Amino acid sequence: MRTALVQMTSTDQPPENLAAALRFIEAAVALGAQIVLTPEVTNCVSLSRRHQNTVLTVEDDDQTLAGLRDAAVRHGIWILIGSLALKSQDPDARFANRSFLIGPDGKIIARYDKIHMFDVVLSDTESYRESDGFRPGDTAVVADTPIGRFGMTVCYDLRFPALHRSLAQAGAHVLTVPSAFAVPTGKAHWEVLLRARAIETGCFVLAPAQTGRHVGSDGRFRETWGHSLAIDPWGRVIADAGTETGITMVDLDLTEVAKTRGRMPSLRHDREFLAP
Numbered sequence: 001m002r003t004a005l006v007q008m009t010s011t012d013q014p015p016e017n018l019a020a021a022l023r024f025i026e027a028a029v030a031l032g033a034q035i036v037l038t039p040e041v042t043n044c045v046s047l048s049r050r051h052q053n054t055v056l057t058v059e060d061d062d063q064t065l066a067g068l069r070d071a072a073v074r075h076g077i078w079i080l081i082g083s084l085a086l087k088s089q090d091p092d093a094r095f096a097n098r099s100f101l102i103g104p105d106g107k108i109i110a111r112y113d114k115i116h117m118f119d120v121v122l123s124d125t126e127s128y129r130e131s132d133g134f135r136p137g138d139t140a141v142v143a144d145t146p147i148g149r150f151g152m153t154v155c156y157d158l159r160f161p162a163l164h165r166s167l168a169q170a171g172a173h174v175l176t177v178p179s180a181f182a183v184p185t186g187k188a189h190w191e192v193l194l195r196a197r198a199i200e201t202g203c204f205v206l207a208p209a210q211t212g213r214h215v216g217s218d219g220r221f222r223e224t225w226g227h228s229l230a231i232d233p234w235g236r237v238i239a240d241a242g243t244e245t246g247i248t249m250v251d252l253d254l255t256e257v258a259k260t261r262g263r264m265p266s267l268r269h270d271r272e273f274l275a276p
């Protein structure tokens with residue numbers, strides 16, 4: 001399957017980001033893409049809850065979702081929207097960080113709310129409290145496409161192998177890890193964690209990412225690591241987008257999933273054990 005990873009530098013202006021995503025999708029379709037994947041928070045990267053409150057909407061009113069569903073129909077392709085920041089029903093008025101799988105008829109095949117929140121102090125100058133702004137999900141999601149079963153995750157979920165194992169044991173062939181990874185942890189951990197998840201599960205891992213400097217309308221900025229990656233089930237990096245924005249094409253042969261699991265059947269070798 002011809003697959004395209006979109007790497008972008010989303011701003012805090014959703015219409016701008018939709019236009020950028022649509023341009024990338026068109027370029028990918030021209031190169032034969034049958035499925036296009038976009039990064040985490042495709043619609044808005046912002047450090048300001050107040051700003052997010054003014055530009056974000058509930059799912060039913062979201063123009064990025066509507067625009068990408070139209071694009072799926074227009075081009076007859078599958079789209080994995082890495083995630084959208086959306087207003088939600090949360091009692092604390094937090095947003096949802098929600099990933100969508102869209103079919104070629106524009107239907108929402110699956111939605112997944114990011115489960116693990118990035119509440120981490122990286123240094124004196126860089127820290128995140130995602131759970132202040134976002135309500136975590138509590139349900140893992142797999143979804144079927146004609147080419148295989150997808151297991152959906154988002155960014156920081158990458159650090160929780162049990163989620164990926166559970167998706168693989170639920171029959172996933174492809175794990176999606178759309179991200180907006182921080183730079184220091186990207187440098188140290190991104191590739192090795194993605195390769196580990198692929199090796200442990202015998203899944204393809206597709207990780208479209210935000211990249212570069214995201215400058216907000218208040219002048220504050222945040223930087224992301226880029227390096228959208230595709231990994232095969234043996235753990236080989238089969239595409240690396242570097243740090244520029246753009247699309248990265250990769251052909252997936254899903255028969256490799258069964259072949260690889262035949263060579264290395266560890267996914268079937270879990271044992272019950274007593275906790276230490």
Ligand SMILES: O=C(O)CNC(=O)[C@H](CS)NC(=O)CCC(=O)C(=O)O
Pocket residue numbers: 040041044045046097118128129130155156157159180181182183185186
């Ligand atoms: O806040 C938003 O706009 C959208 N959400 C994100 O960018 C999230 C939470 S701040 N980023 C991550 O999970 C990075 C994880 C990471 O970098 C690591 O695990 O090392």
